[in-house]
Amino acid sequence: MWELRSASFWRAIFAEFFATLFYVFFGLGASLRWTPGPLHVLQVALAFGLALATLVQAVGHISGAHVNPAVTFAFLVGSQMSLLRAFCYIAAQLLGAVAGAAVLYSVTPPAVRGNLALNTLHPGVSVGQATTVEIFLTLQFVLCIFATYDERRNGRLGSVALAVGFSLTLGHLFGMYYTGAGMNPARSFAPAILTRNFTNHWVISNKYWLFIGGGLGSLLYDFLLFPRLKSVSERLSILKGVRPSDSNGQPEGTGEPVELKTQAL
Numbered sequence: 001m002w003e004l005r006s007a008s009f010w011r012a013i014f015a016e017f018f019a020t021l022f023y024v025f026f027g028l029g030a031s032l033r034w035t036p037g038p039l040h041v042l043q044v045a046l047a048f049g050l051a052l053a054t055l056v057q058a059v060g061h062i063s064g065a066h067v068n069p070a071v072t073f074a075f076l077v078g079s080q081m082s083l084l085r086a087f088c089y090i091a092a093q094l095l096g097a098v099a100g101a102a103v104l105y106s107v108t109p110p111a112v113r114g115n116l117a118l119n120t121l122h123p124g125v126s127v128g129q130a131t132t133v134e135i136f137l138t139l140q141f142v143l144c145i146f147a148t149y150d151e152r153r154n155g156r157l158g159s160v161a162l163a164v165g166f167s168l169t170l171g172h173l174f175g176m177y178y179t180g181a182g183m184n185p186a187r188s189f190a191p192a193i194l195t196r197n198f199t200n201h202w203v204i205s206n207k208y209w210l211f212i213g214g215g216l217g218s219l220l221y222d223f224l225l226f227p228r229l230k231s232v233s234e235r236l237s238i239l240k241g242v243r244p245s246d247s248n249g250q251p252e253g254t255g256e257p258v259e260l261k262t263q264a265l
Helices: 007-030 041-063 069-077 083-107 127-149 160-175 185-195 210-225 232-240
Strands: none
Touching: 007 041, 007 083, 007 185, 041 160, 069 083, 069 127, 069 185, 069 210, 083 185, 127 160, 127 210
């Protein structure tokens, strides 16, 4: 496959690993309890949102700054990337998340470390309720990603990075009271691995429900709200990683991440 011979492909894979490592390190780090008392939800929500906004600004033009397997899956459903690229992105994101959590684990005192900000259901919240919440959280986030990353929009206003960061912050401000705001399977997977606690992990990490939350967001935007006029053959070519040529015989670069024209934070 041509992507495996592309230097930009491997840079994008490393960017996803690197970005997810930093996202998890700073996000989980801001979620630890250093003093007695309730956790400040606004602090955690802003930490995750600002971390993602910073990373979108830093590596968005390299890999698209998915930093989230649910987002990558949504782009795959929308036929905006190849199966190979999606698989490598998700693998890099999971490895990066575990690496970031491991670094945080090693530099944090045991008394503060606790469960490393593991996502847990709030007492009284049922599995069905938690599943519904996670679907809605992921859906709104993916819709924002697709709308702000869409290269077809004319006259995009404001910062793409901040828009994405605010969407993630919104999800945390609401979702933390229910599930701890999973929203990102890699973020939920990393502390579960290090603490060996997988209670309700399939709900919180979107292990299965990313197919509904992320996939539904992709289908709503790309097929209903702002349809992409691609034939079935074109979509299959992108999924297979086929690199078509233009009229001059030069490769078009199908499957490369959308370049983000973000404004400065």
